[in-house]
Structure formats: structure tokens, C-alpha cells
Amino acid sequence: MEEVEYFEPKSVAEACALLAERENAKLLAGGASLGALLKSKLIFPEALVTLKSVPGLREIERTPGGELRIGALCRHREIVESPLLREHCSVLAEAGAKIASPAIRNVGTIGGNICHGDPTADFPPALIALGAQLEVVGSGGTRVVPVREFFTDHYETVLSPDEIVVSIRIPPLPPRCGAASLDLTKTHNSVAIVHVAALVGVDERGRCTHAGLGAGGVASTPLHISEAATLVGEPLSPAGIERVAEAAMEQARPVSNSHASASYRREMVGVLTRRALRAAWERAGKAPADISATRGREEP
């Protein structure tokens, strides 16, 4: 690890070119995930390409049309504290507040959290529920990838070796909506056993106009629970919630490990789905200014 080559490009294009030239190079953002892999001797790159001097990757903006753009190098702490996100997309602040520890949140980035490809990562379920997209730049050009199509397997994504995620785009949210990100953990900041995030939009007559659901920890990738879309058109009902919870349990492909068994994970994704949908629905019932960034930690 000590003799690794280290490059500090000054632009995205330069970074892509460096990644394209070297077969065994890794991109370095905050270093929270990559550092752990290096220290655990799970990967042996010959070169590290750091993004720390590339401009334009740390902004959080809202376009006049209501789209939110989050630079991939925004740190978790910045996402949790961002007034813009707390007002317009507080579920991301809620998800980010649960990551690891304050020291990790001071350096870890949202781009790194997504691209690391951990199926229990904290941002992907919320991003899937929000219908978020990733702006990806490579030597061959730019493309946009929906987060729900980004992951292919444990720690694997659709990125080519020379591609970099530069920003996360959240489409304009419905005027009346609520979202919740709930996780089940053993201790305060430990890795999530199961993670569910829900977004629902409601019209003046109380009917659901929009619904999205993402789940983590129950498959080799974060999951998009497409059944949530069937809630649209009617008020949220116990029957509707149950139908989506059953679909989440059906879609899950959990694996047993030292943290939890597969059967427990499957059971819990159903529980968290019900709770996340109810919490999101309750939050949607309030005026937009009332959607607050309360911690959505599982209540007993």
C-alpha cells in the first residue's frame, strides 16, 4: 500500500484520462470506504487518483425548475447540515445523519457512499425512492444513470473503470409530499441490517399521486421496490401498505451473516416498509414547510 502512485488531477477530464491509462487505479474521494478496503488488504491498486483538487464537485444547488443537484464530493456532514436540503429534501439529511460516526461524516462523501456499492449503504434507498439520477463522466462522454439501475452486485456498479460520478440529481418533488428513511441497526451507528426509504406525494383530496420505495440490506444490491407505484391514484390504505410490504419481502434476496439471518432480514424489510410508508404519508399530510428532518430511527 505504501508505494502506491498518487495523482492529483485538476479536472474531471484529467481524472478520467488517468483512470483510462492505468489498469489498476482507484478513484479516491473522502477515503472513508476506500481507506477501509486498503487497510483490510482487500484491494491492491497500483495508483490512486484523488478528486480533492477537481473543482465543481462540492456544490448543492436547486434549479428554478426545482431539480436538486448535489456534487458527488459533498461530505455527509454537509448534506446533513445543508439548509437547502433540509428544506426541500430532508429525507437525505435524515439518511446521512445515520452514517457511521461524526468523524466519518466529516470526510465521507455521497459519491463515495453510492459508488462503493455496499448493499447496506445509507443513501441509495432514499435516492431510489426519490427517483434520483447520477451524472456520470468518462473518457467517452457523459451519461445519466438512474440510481435504481446503477448497482449490479455486491460492491459492483455499472461504472466503467474510467468513469466518475460527478453529481446526483433529484427530480422536482411533488408539491405535497413526505419521505422517511428508516433503518434497523444493532447499535447507534453500526451497519444497517435492513434499510427502507419511502416517498409519497398526495393531492388536495388525499389521494396518492407519487410513490417510491428503496430497500437496502436484503439483496446483493440496494433494491427498487416497484410495487410502490401501484399506490398511486387512491388514498393510502392498510391494504395498499400490506401489498407493498409483501412485495418487498417477495423481492428480497437476503443472505444470512453474523449480523442477521436471511429470514429475519426478510421479515424486517416488511416491517420497515409498513412503517416507512406510514411515516412518509403522515409527513405528506403536513404543509411543505412542516416536513422536518427528524431522525427516522426505528421506534419500538
Add this chain to the structure above:
Amino acid sequence: MKQEIEISVNGSRVRLAVEPGRTLLQVLREDLELTGTKEGCGTGECGACTVLLDNEPVRSCLLLAVDANGRQVTTIEGVSRDGQPHRIQQAFVDVGAVQCGFCTPGMVLVAKALLDAKPQPTEAEIREAISGNLCRCTGYAKIVKAIQACG
């Protein structure tokens, strides 16, 4: 290939040539002989390696030394002044919040960062701030009390 870097460590400018793959923890302990910062888990989870980078707690076991270039690092050695303990260190001693002492440097630095930003934190804020620092000895109660005593 070694890279030239300059870091401010506990207020003093230090110039070093380091291999890029070396962590800040390795450079602090091995090159600068500042052994107050500890290696516990080596993967960023236990907090024993905590230092302040531009006054924010970070994991020195995960940070490459080259990424501290041009920045300010505070280790536990930089907390006391002229051999006199900082009031946070004195509070830890007075309350009895130190047993084996391995987590203590990280705890004191996290406490310092918290108290610098929030002079009178609530118990919940204290517990959140130290949530990334593991202690196997004390059960955390006296550590929380010591930090409250500084508020």
C-alpha cells in the same frame, strides 16, 4: 515515489517527504514520534486514531498523510499547554473518566471539538459527539460527566 508535504501539527509547520500510501496515523506516530494517537481497529470504526483536521475530528488511520498537506492537525499532544493539562483533561482526571487510557486521546479531542463549537452541550449532544469513539473500560458514563463538567 515520495511526495513533499507541509502540515501544521499542533501549531508548528512540519515539512516531510512521504510515500503517498502512508496514513496520517503512521506519519504522526513513526515519523513525528507523536505516539499519543493510537491505532485500534485500523479501519476507522473505533475512534482511537482520532485527530482534529482543521478542528474537525477525523480518522487518521484512514487519511493519507498527503491529504493533510496544507492543513492543520491537532493531536492529543497539542491539547495541553506548557506541560499544564487542558481543562478537559483535568475534568477527565477529576471525574475518574480514565481507566486504561487507550480511548482517552480520541475522547479528549472529540470533546475539545464539541466544546469549541458548543460550549454548553446537552447530554444527547455529548453522546452523539462521542458515538464514534469506543471505550471498553468505563461504560461511557464518567466520560459524559467529565465533558458536562467542562460545559
